[in-house]
Amino acid sequence: MDILVCIKNVPDTSAEEIEIADDGTDIVRDDLVYTVNEWDNYAVEEAIRIRDRVGGSVSVVTVGSEEDEEALRREIAMGADAGFLLSDPAFEGSDGAGIASILEAFVRKHPVDLVLTGAQADDEAGQVGGMLAARLHLPFASLVNRIDIREDRLTVEREVDGGNVEVVDIALPCVLSIQTGINEPRYVGIRGIRKAAAVHIPVLGAAELEIDPAEVGRRGARVLLESLFVPAQGEGAVMLEGSLGQQVAQLAAALKTQGVIR
Amino acid sequence: MNYEFDAEAKRFFDALSQMVHDFSLEREPERALGPALEANLRDLLERLARTPYLALGLDGGAAGAALRAMRAGEVFATHTPSLFLAVETGTRRVAKLLEAFGTEGQRSAWLPRLLEGKRVGAVALSEGAMNMENDEFETEGRREKGRIVVHGIKHFVVNGPVADLFAVAGRLDGRAAVFLLERDTPGLVAGERVETLGCDGMTCSMLELNGCVVEPDGVIGPMERQRLLDTLLRWEDLALVAASLGLMHAALETARTFANLHMTGGKPLVAYQEVAFKLAEMLAGYQAAQLLAYRAAWTVDVSPRQAGVLVSCAKVFCGETAEQVASSALQVLSGDGYVSGNPAERAYRAARYIQIAGRSSELSRMKIAGDVLGRRR
Amino acid sequence: MDFAFTREQTMFKKEVLRFARKEIVPRCREHDLKETFDFESFRALGEFGLLGLHLPEAYGGGGADVITTVLAGEALGEAGVDGGLTLSYGAHAFLCADTIYVHGTAAQREKYLPKLISGEWIGAMALSEPDAGSDVASLSTTAERKGETYVLNGTKMWITNGPIADVVVVYAKTAPELRHAGISAFIVEQGTPGFSAGPPLVKLGVRSSQTSELVFRNCEIPADNLLGAEGQGFLMALQTVEWDRCALLAPIVGGAEYALQKSARYAKGRVQFGRPIAEFQAIKHKLADLRMFVETARTLVYRIAWCKDQGRPLNHLEAAVAKLFVGDWSLKPLHDAMVLHGGYGFIHEFDVERIFRDSRLAPIGGGTSEIQKKIISKLMSSQAGTIR
Numbered sequence A: 001m002d003i004l005v006c007i008k009n010v011p012d013t014s015a016e017e018i019e020i021a022d023d024g025t026d027i028v029r030d031d032l033v034y035t036v037n038e039w040d041n042y043a044v045e046e047a048i049r050i051r052d053r054v055g056g057s058v059s060v061v062t063v064g065s066e067e068d069e070e071a072l073r074r075e076i077a078m079g080a081d082a083g084f085l086l087s088d089p090a091f092e093g094s095d096g097a098g099i100a101s102i103l104e105a106f107v108r109k110h111p112v113d114l115v116l117t118g119a120q121a122d123d124e125a126g127q128v129g130g131m132l133a134a135r136l137h138l139p140f141a142s143l144v145n146r147i148d149i150r151e152d153r154l155t156v157e158r159e160v161d162g163g164n165v166e167v168v169d170i171a172l173p174c175v176l177s178i179q180t181g182i183n184e185p186r187y188v189g190i191r192g193i194r195k196a197a198a199v200h201i202p203v204l205g206a207a208e209l210e211i212d213p214a215e216v217g218r219r220g221a222r223v224l225l226e227s228l229f230v231p232a233q234g235e236g237a238v239m240l241e242g243s244l245g246q247q248v249a250q251l252a253a254a255l256k257t258q259g260v261i262r
Numbered sequence B: 001m002n003y004e005f006d007a008e009a010k011r012f013f014d015a016l017s018q019m020v021h022d023f024s025l026e027r028e029p030e031r032a033l034g035p036a037l038e039a040n041l042r043d044l045l046e047r048l049a050r051t052p053y054l055a056l057g058l059d060g061g062a063a064g065a066a067l068r069a070m071r072a073g074e075v076f077a078t079h080t081p082s083l084f085l086a087v088e089t090g091t092r093r094v095a096k097l098l099e100a101f102g103t104e105g106q107r108s109a110w111l112p113r114l115l116e117g118k119r120v121g122a123v124a125l126s127e128g129a130m131n132m133e134n135d136e137f138e139t140e141g142r143r144e145k146g147r148i149v150v151h152g153i154k155h156f157v158v159n160g161p162v163a164d165l166f167a168v169a170g171r172l173d174g175r176a177a178v179f180l181l182e183r184d185t186p187g188l189v190a191g192e193r194v195e196t197l198g199c200d201g202m203t204c205s206m207l208e209l210n211g212c213v214v215e216p217d218g219v220i221g222p223m224e225r226q227r228l229l230d231t232l233l234r235w236e237d238l239a240l241v242a243a244s245l246g247l248m249h250a251a252l253e254t255a256r257t258f259a260n261l262h263m264t265g266g267k268p269l270v271a272y273q274e275v276a277f278k279l280a281e282m283l284a285g286y287q288a289a290q291l292l293a294y295r296a297a298w299t300v301d302v303s304p305r306q307a308g309v310l311v312s313c314a315k316v317f318c319g320e321t322a323e324q325v326a327s328s329a330l331q332v333l334s335g336d337g338y339v340s341g342n343p344a345e346r347a348y349r350a351a352r353y354i355q356i357a358g359r360s361s362e363l364s365r366m367k368i369a370g371d372v373l374g375r376r377r
Numbered sequence C: 001m002d003f004a005f006t007r008e009q010t011m012f013k014k015e016v017l018r019f020a021r022k023e024i025v026p027r028c029r030e031h032d033l034k035e036t037f038d039f040e041s042f043r044a045l046g047e048f049g050l051l052g053l054h055l056p057e058a059y060g061g062g063g064a065d066v067i068t069t070v071l072a073g074e075a076l077g078e079a080g081v082d083g084g085l086t087l088s089y090g091a092h093a094f095l096c097a098d099t100i101y102v103h104g105t106a107a108q109r110e111k112y113l114p115k116l117i118s119g120e121w122i123g124a125m126a127l128s129e130p131d132a133g134s135d136v137a138s139l140s141t142t143a144e145r146k147g148e149t150y151v152l153n154g155t156k157m158w159i160t161n162g163p164i165a166d167v168v169v170v171y172a173k174t175a176p177e178l179r180h181a182g183i184s185a186f187i188v189e190q191g192t193p194g195f196s197a198g199p200p201l202v203k204l205g206v207r208s209s210q211t212s213e214l215v216f217r218n219c220e221i222p223a224d225n226l227l228g229a230e231g232q233g234f235l236m237a238l239q240t241v242e243w244d245r246c247a248l249l250a251p252i253v254g255g256a257e258y259a260l261q262k263s264a265r266y267a268k269g270r271v272q273f274g275r276p277i278a279e280f281q282a283i284k285h286k287l288a289d290l291r292m293f294v295e296t297a298r299t300l301v302y303r304i305a306w307c308k309d310q311g312r313p314l315n316h317l318e319a320a321v322a323k324l325f326v327g328d329w330s331l332k333p334l335h336d337a338m339v340l341h342g343g344y345g346f347i348h349e350f351d352v353e354r355i356f357r358d359s360r361l362a363p364i365g366g367g368t369s370e371i372q373k374k375i376i377s378k379l380m381s382s383q384a385g386t387i388r
């Protein structure tokens, strides 16, 4: 099975504090360290496991700039076979639909049996997978946390509200957005990194993908980010202080007095 | 990664070292008095102009220039810290300023003369306080009939008593600007050389500007104040760091030689751990400072965004370590060190200057902490 | 001159940080507190590929260069891994496995390296003795040749991984009348009759690493367990210094970076007198001083790594400077990081007191600060030319 995983390079929030830029339309990106979106690692891991079981190939693709190539290399080091960087000044500032249309153009040129995305990325919109499926006229399942392969169909489990599981049967080719917890993504070792360093990563722009520059990027975007802000502090929050043990005791007491637990 | 300079760079450093060494032997610039102070600076500038030294970092930002300048400066300052600082914080800083912000006309008028070592430059920045970061400039240019009239008082102007060209920082149109003034400008009064604790071979004075008239083409800017300060302080800090390395080298070498030769209780001094271990600590401090300085300078060339904080780290660490190393050297040298006129004693006094000039240790620490707090949770 | 890391090196460092933060760090506090060894983490290090990172792929290693290996050590510290685990890792990978790799026969390598690299076996190195620490040449453990065996007698002290090791590289005298030239190295396996380890010693820092006395009483080992030739032991021990001065120092530098990040975060969140303490200049000074230490220490440590990658013999002066600097210059800034946290700084849960305690091994283990000064001053006074 040939599988394509769409990935994104995002600020590493475990190491860095995110601050909103003065003009309020972006975060301060100057000194941020970037890393592969956590959800995407689960998607790539799942793709690799499927390939190792049934054969085929795993490709990873991202829409971004030169700096984002490192994210592709990391996933190749994990075990993906090939990486593609979709990069063009015309792509900058794309909204979700724009990204989906760029990816669509790529998939039309490099058809695969299965497209995976992470359930969401740093902007928490979770929209690209669904839009991509719609543009490709492919069936789509979101928040997938288990995949079983049956010939030309898949049985997938979806995480739905309240921890319930929904099982769906879906025809290939299709698009799935992958939830964390579907597997335990492997780490990348030095050998993988060394191997990935030698892999050529093609860079494809609007011309190669036959995309009308006016349809994507800032020009084509129909959803624009107006502003980002930290909401004013509300009332009623209680900050717990002291050691972890003390905090837990305070929390338990509070939950009891509020009647949440008995 | 590579922890070594290439062979060509090493040859350049060796030749420079030899030249400045010979000059220092001949002139003893650190002991100069009166007219010799000016003559030494002018003669050394002319000799330096025959080497690639003066143009370092001014050749359109050739790769690795700041790093080369750092090592070259270390080598230079080992022999004569005073003249090194006079050349760097006076002349070369004016050239840097012209290169960064000057117009085509200003550059062609002044850069060749500075780089040929024919003119001595000076930067007038400090006012009531040595560090200008907390206060507005009081020196101000006012536009009058198409010209600009400058009033103000500047302190601690290195090369003040001898410079031909003054780059005077001040306000214009509510922003920052630099006024280029020649020595004979009416209203420009350079004060007498002030007596200082250290850097005996360098001159420094006050500068008064009593309605000096500048044509518009004699003004660099106006521009954003912080940009001007950052550029001026960046190159001053780098020079001060290089100077501190030179001071450490000279002090350490003097103490080491003495400890090997001087006998007490039938043994050379170095046979006593009290002395030997002191020398070891000095060397460790020097080498640590040296590598940090090289890395900071290297970063200036390859990754300017990170350079600010590393230059500040180097400025504080090298300046403070220089004082410690010089102090230990004096302890080793004992009575010999206490007698004026030896490199360790000179280094000890000059190290005080390193820590207050440029961005002072205190302000640099604020900058470092700002970086630490800014980019981390 | 060039201080840049390669893309692969930076990528790998990031990956080690990611791995360590998720798989190792959550257990570190508990093991430090209880002074227990974290076998689970140790195996995870093996699985991830750190235990044999620098050793050839043929034995299951990573085949990495020294700079990459040192970066990995720094990343462990920076992620918040305790100094006990990083010391155990260091003693195992660099003082034990590396010695077997460099000086072992094909059979010895084949037998020990794969299991040491995977983490199935734990390695240790035993040089110091109750009466021979700084003065290595005066060690008194003996190895006497008897037919096809050597018989070891003596006591070793402060041996990292001693109580848990499967394989120990032991230095003993085959010619007791000689000093340096009489020392040889042997591989001793756990369970060998006559070989026993004392109970773990209670320590100020690096508490999750297990340190003990090792006793050899008529301990008979096959003559094949000799490493290299008789009399080469001292040179072998000296060679481990190459790793000691970079790979073993790096986690301490990384730990200081971790303390810096923790301190910055704490200073921003802790409000006193109506504002975050980060706004007080005295707090900023502490942060600046710690940053200066970290940046300076890094340049010194990577110089040793770079030289080793160039295949040059160790520059003993530079190595001693790196060791001395990390050991002595870290004291004040790491102490200040603790004080910056106020009362919480004194409490285990906040990690900074642990980093402070762990760092105190740096001026002692593997050669004290005084010994570094002894080396430096000796080299300084013997140098004919000028200091460069």
Ligand SMILES: Cc1cc2nc3c(=O)[nH]c(=O)nc-3n(C[C@H](O)[C@H](O)[C@H](O)COP(=O)(O)OP(=O)(O)OC[C@H]3O[C@@H](n4cnc5c(N)ncnc54)[C@H](O)[C@@H]3O)c2cc1C
Pocket: B273, C091, C125, C126, C127, C128, C130, C131, C132, C133, C134, C135, C157, C158, C159, C160, C161, C203, C206, C211, C361, C364, C365, C366, C367, C368, C369, C370, C371, C374
């Ligand atoms: C946690 C820990 C783990 C260790 N792990 C290992 C290990 O795995 N394997 C191993 O072999 N060893 C290990 N060691 C031992 C360590 O290497 C020694 O403790 C160290 O070399 C110092 O030796 P010593 O303790 O005998 O001190 P001593 O040599 O007795 O020194 C005592 C004091 O005298 C000073 N001194 C000694 N000689 C001189 C001199 N000539 N001039 C001036 N001052 C001098 C020292 O600096 C020190 O301050 C470990 C130690 C510790 C604490």
